[in-house]
Amino acid sequence: TTARPEPPGICRLKKAVLQRVGLSPEQHRQRFRSLELTEAGRPFVLAQQLRDSCRKWLLAGGSDAETIINKVVLEQFISRLPKRTSQWVQCHRPASLDLAIQLAEDQLAACSGVVNQTNQ
Amino acid sequence: TTARPEPPGICRLKKAVLQRVGLSPEQHRQRFRSLELTEAGRPFVLAQQLRDSCRKWLLAGGSDAETIINKVVLEQFISRLPKRTSQWVQCHRPASLDLAIQLAEDQLAACSGVVNQTNQ
Numbered sequence: 068t069t070a071r072p073e074p075p076g077i078c079r080l081k082k083a084v085l086q087r088v089g090l091s092p093e094q095h096r097q098r099f100r101s102l103e104l105t106e107a108g109r110p111f112v113l114a115q116q117l118r119d120s121c122r123k124w125l126l127a128g129g130s131d132a133e134t135i136i137n138k139v140v141l142e143q144f145i146s147r148l149p150k151r152t153s154q155w156v157q158c159h160r161p162a163s164l165d166l167a168i169q170l171a172e173d174q175l176a177a178c179s180g181v182v183n184q185t186n187q
Numbered sequence: 188t189t190a191r192p193e194p195p196g197i198c199r200l201k202k203a204v205l206q207r208v209g210l211s212p213e214q215h216r217q218r219f220r221s222l223e224l225t226e227a228g229r230p231f232v233l234a235q236q237l238r239d240s241c242r243k244w245l246l247a248g249g250s251d252a253e254t255i256i257n258k259v260v261l262e263q264f265i266s267r268l269p270k271r272t273s274q275w276v277q278c279h280r281p282a283s284l285d286l287a288i289q290l291a292e293d294q295l296a297a298c299s300g301v302v303n304q305t306n307q
Contacts, residue, residue: 099263100263102263102267103267104267104268104269109292110264110268110272110288110291110292110295111288111292113264113267114260114264114284114287114288117260117263117264117267118256118257118260118284121256121259121260121263122256125255125256125259126252126256130252131252132246132250132251132252132255135245135252135255135256136238136241136242136245136246136255137238139241139245139259140234140237140238140241143219143220143222143237143241144230144233144234144237147222147223147224147233147237148224148230149224152230164234164238167234168230168231168234171230172229172230172231175230
């Protein structure tokens with residue numbers, strides 16, 4: 068059976084709704100960090116958009132203070148690692164800071180092992 | 188009366204304690220954003236330092252989720268404003284996001300007034 072094609076208006080509406088509803092916390096974080104004040108934009112509109120995406124990023128796992136803070140720390144931690152370690156940790160999408168620390172420690176230990184073997 | 192000079196060891200200790208205890212939440216935020224993984228540094232040490240300064244920045248006003256999130260939004264909001272507006276808002280050290288929005292709206296309105304007058 069072939070699905071009946073939807074009118075273009077419905078398609079656009081569906082896409083717009085899915086774009087906002089279907090974003091993962093990580094996508095909300097990226098939106099939060101990339102929002103800009105447009106030429107004609109008003110600061111309070113920017114602040115609303117920032118608050119909206121920040122809440123969807125940081126409250127996804129609950130509203131406990133430590134959980135929220137660990138997410139802010141996790142973002143900064145990943146951005147401060149050496150580039151290859153940072154990419155490797157990010158690929159694993161660690162759900163917690165402790166997991167990210169473990170991944171970074173493992174990757175750096177493995178890399179220094181490779182360097183030592185190469186030097187022998 | 189002249190104060191007896193303290194031994195150099197005590198001076199260094201006092202300075203080190205004051206450096207950590209006496210930092211304002213804003214200084215802890217700056218430390219949080221500027222910490223780096225040193226050459227010989229271990230990721231878990233960096234994560235500890237990040238967690239420490241992030242907690243001192245974000246928990247200074249209480250551990251309510253909305254209060255914490257508003258601080259993260261405030262930082263991002265100020266960094267996204269036009270440079271002069273951003274500096275002006277930062278000079279006033281707004282304690283809340285709402286105050287920062289008001290300051291930014293006022294500064295931009297005042298600036299556009301100046302531009303309009305200049306153009307006449």
